[in-house]
Amino acid sequence: MTSGQLGFIALERRDLVRAEEMYKKPAEYFARIGDDANAAIAYHNLGRVAEERRDFAGAEGWYRKSLEIEERLGDEHGAAQTYHQLGIVA
Secondary structure, X not given: OOHHHHHHHHHHOXXXXXXXXXXXXXXXXXXXXXXXXXXXXXXXXXXXXXXXXXXXXXXXXXXXXXXXXXHHHOOHHHXXXXXXXXXXXX
16 A cells, blocks of 8 residues: 555544655655656645645645646646635635
8 A cells, every 4th residue: 555545544534643644755755756746646635634634824835836736747637626625725
């Protein structure tokens, strides 16, 4: 099972500390190796964790980091999902 999958399970169980740990590892790894598409997904997931904590400023920061990459890569679907989440946290 991947770190991202474990993060999803932790998020579903509302174990937000564990979810954040599981999403930060791949975010750091993907950023380090230059895999921007997967880094954007990890940042989006970190935004979801922050949103669940009701840390809306933190969620916005993660979502904006994800959005910057999605727009640069031309990932319209990912950007639309991230804009949706930004609307929720606003």
